[in-house]
Amino acid sequence: xxxxxxxxxxxxxxxxxxxxxxxxxxxxxxxxxxxxxxxxxxxxxxxxxxxxxxxxxxxxxxxxxxxxxxxxxxxxxxxxxxxxxxxxxxxxxxxxxxxxxxxxxxxxxxxxxxxxxxxxxxxxxxxxxxxxxxxxxxxxxxxxxxxxxxxxxxxxxxxxxxxxxxxxxxxxxxxxxxxxxxxxxxxxxxxxxxxxxxxxxxxxxxxxxxxxxxxxxxxxxxxxxxxxxxxxxxxxxxxxxxxxxxxxxxxxxxxxxxxxxxxxxxxxxxxxxxxxxxxxxxxxxxxxxxxxxxxxxxxxxxxxxxxxxxxxxxxxxxxxxxxxxxxxxxxxxxxxxxxxxxxxxxxxxxxxxxxxxxxxxxxxxxxxxxxxxxxxxxxxxxxxxxxxxxxx
Numbered sequence: 536x537x538x539x540x541x542x543x544x545x546x547x548x549x550x551x552x553x554x555x556x557x558x559x560x561x562x563x564x565x566x567x568x569x570x571x572x573x574x575x576x577x578x579x580x581x582x583x584x585x586x587x588x589x590x591x592x593x594x595x596x597x598x599x600x601x602x603x604x605x606x607x608x609x610x611x612x613x614x615x616x617x618x619x620x621x622x623x624x625x626x627x628x629x630x631x632x633x634x635x636x637x638x639x640x641x642x643x644x645x646x647x648x649x650x651x652x653x654x655x656x657x658x659x660x661x662x663x664x665x666x667x668x669x670x671x672x673x674x675x676x677x678x679x680x681x682x683x684x685x686x687x688x689x690x691x692x693x694x695x696x697x698x699x700x701x702x703x704x705x706x707x708x709x710x711x712x713x714x715x716x717x718x719x720x721x722x723x724x725x726x727x728x729x730x731x732x733x734x735x736x737x738x739x740x741x742x743x744x745x746x747x748x749x750x751x752x753x754x755x756x757x758x759x760x761x762x763x764x765x766x767x768x769x770x771x772x773x774x775x776x777x778x779x780x781x782x783x784x785x786x787x788x789x790x791x792x793x794x795x796x797x798x799x800x801x802x803x804x805x806x807x808x809x810x811x812x813x814x815x816x817x818x819x820x821x822x823x824x825x826x827x828x829x830x831x832x833x834x835x836x837x838x839x840x841x842x843x844x845x846x847x848x849x850x851x852x853x854x855x856x857x858x859x860x861x862x863x864x865x866x867x868x869x870x871x872x873x874x875x876x877x878x879x880x881x882x883x884x885x886x887x888x889x890x891x892x893x894x895x896x897x898x899x900x901x902x903x904x905x906x907x908x909x910x911x912x913x914x915x916x917x918x919x920x921x922x923x924x925x926x927x
Contacts, residue, residue, distance in 0.1 A: 571705035573607060573757050575749070576903035578876050579883030580892045581710055582606040583852050584625060588887035589681060591673040592632065593623045594688035598699045605893030608708035608759065610885060611696050614715065615723045615731060620665035621693035621738060627715055628657030633671040634686060641667070650718050651791045661722040665692070679856065693735075697742050701756075708757030709744070711735070712782070716767045717792050732767050735760075736774045748778035748814050759849075761817055764792040765800070765809060772812045780849060781809055783818040797822065801837055806844045815847030815882065823850055823879065831863045838879055850875070851885035853892070869895050 585597025586604055598609045611623045627650055629635040635658045644663070647656040660668065674685040693711070700707045719731045739745075739758065746752030761780040762768050768779045784790075786797040799805055801818075809816075818837065825832040841848050853875075854860075855868045864870040868888065872895045875881050886892045 570703075573706045573708055573754060574903070575754075577896055577900050578881060579607045579708075579849065580605065580889060580896065581608045581610050581849060581883050581885045582889045583610050583885040583887050584612070585609060586887070586889045587676070588855060590684050591675045591688060593625060593691070594673050595691050595695065595699060596684070596688050598696065601889040602699070602703050602707050604890035605897070606707065606889040608710040608757070608883075609696070609700060610710040610712070610761075611693075612712045612714040613693055613735060614660050615719050615734070616663055616665045616668055617661055617723065618664045619723055619725050619734070621734060622660070622665065622668060623691050623693060623696050624660060625714070627661070627718060628655065628659055629663075629671065630657045632676050633673055633690070635671055638670065648718070648722070650715065659722075661719070679858075693738050694742075697738070697744075701742065706755070706757065708759070710759045710761060710780075711739075713760065713762040713764065713767045713771075715791070716762065716764050730770075732771050733774070736771050739775065739777065744777060745775065747776045753777070759814075763790065765790060765795075765812075766792045768809075769812050778814040779812060780815045780817045780847075781813045782851075783816055783822060785819055786822055801840075803840060803844075806841060806846060810844050810846055813846070815849060816841055817849045817851060817885070820850040820853070820875070823848075826861060829862050831861050834879060838881060842880070847882040848880075849883035849885065850881055853884050853886040853888070855888045855891055872896075873899070 582598070582601030582604075584592035585594065586601040586606075587593070587597050590597040590600050593611060598611075601609055612625045613621050614624050614627065615621055624632075626632065627648075635641060641658065641663070644658050645656065646659055646662060647654055648659060649655070668690050671690060672686040673688050673690060675682055696711070697709060700709045713732060713735055716731050723731065725731075725734060739760075742756075744756050744758045746755075758777050759780050760768070760771065760775070760777055761782050763782040763784055765781060768781060772779070781800075783797065783800060789796055790800060795805075800809075801822075806816075822835075823837050824834045838848050853868070853871065857866045860866050860868060860871060864874065868891050872884070872892055875884065884892060
């Protein structure tokens, strides 16, 4: 019997044929011809720092687990080491998610820097070389999550992250963030006066990531570039046509580079300006729908206005634990997914629990338009052919 999972392959072969093997910059990559393509008919499942609800964030294991669970894109935050290596890590300090305090040889590295206008003290990545960072082990951020993997995995580089996506058995997109570019450009220097953003784009180009949204090149190796810093997104727009997403923080947080307020950057005039450089926005979900006493209030019109400017909306972050689920959803993450996808109409979701979002989507919207009918037709043909077995 023909499995529904093979239907996309059949139609891909019928309508577009077999393509030539792409040239990757590194040897040993899988032949891309038979990879299941990226799904584009429903909201994107974006694995926030990997499947970090189960495995410590930004680790190879968390990203591989997210791919296994069905994510469309693996998301990561990119920072830089003292010697200019690009690494996958969320915080500018190592304190909360590594075993840095166990390394007595680094006890004198604690520093205080101004980060986004706030004096912050800790062990900063920019004071460690890549070799030193590789000595550390990552731990789970939240104490109420599974701690069994603490100390098992190391920090990975941007290159290693990309290799995980390219080695997947199907097409898996990447969703890297240019993280804290103002701070990184202040603290880390590269030869030739290159900026953090330059090195970021160079890495993507090295691995063949290129093409505007939904282009043939993009569908082969999908990528979104994200940042909270609008000047970084505008700067790289001259270097790559990959689609970009402008992240939007809490209403009380100004932009880190232009010091603009939330109210300004979500105005119609600003959305009209920024759409020339980005394909979408990534707001904190509580900015879209205000919350009071853990209950959702009346939704804002941000999603509708973004769509009116032809901008996608990918809110963050969806988490399964009760402390993160508003009372409206009866502590059921599937109710939350249903509300945001079908009532609010978002185009993608950043989630810590890739598997649960994938299961919800497979149960409620497993086929692209017309694919269900095609599957039924194939099953009928197979049944007719099977009758001939008895005459052989």
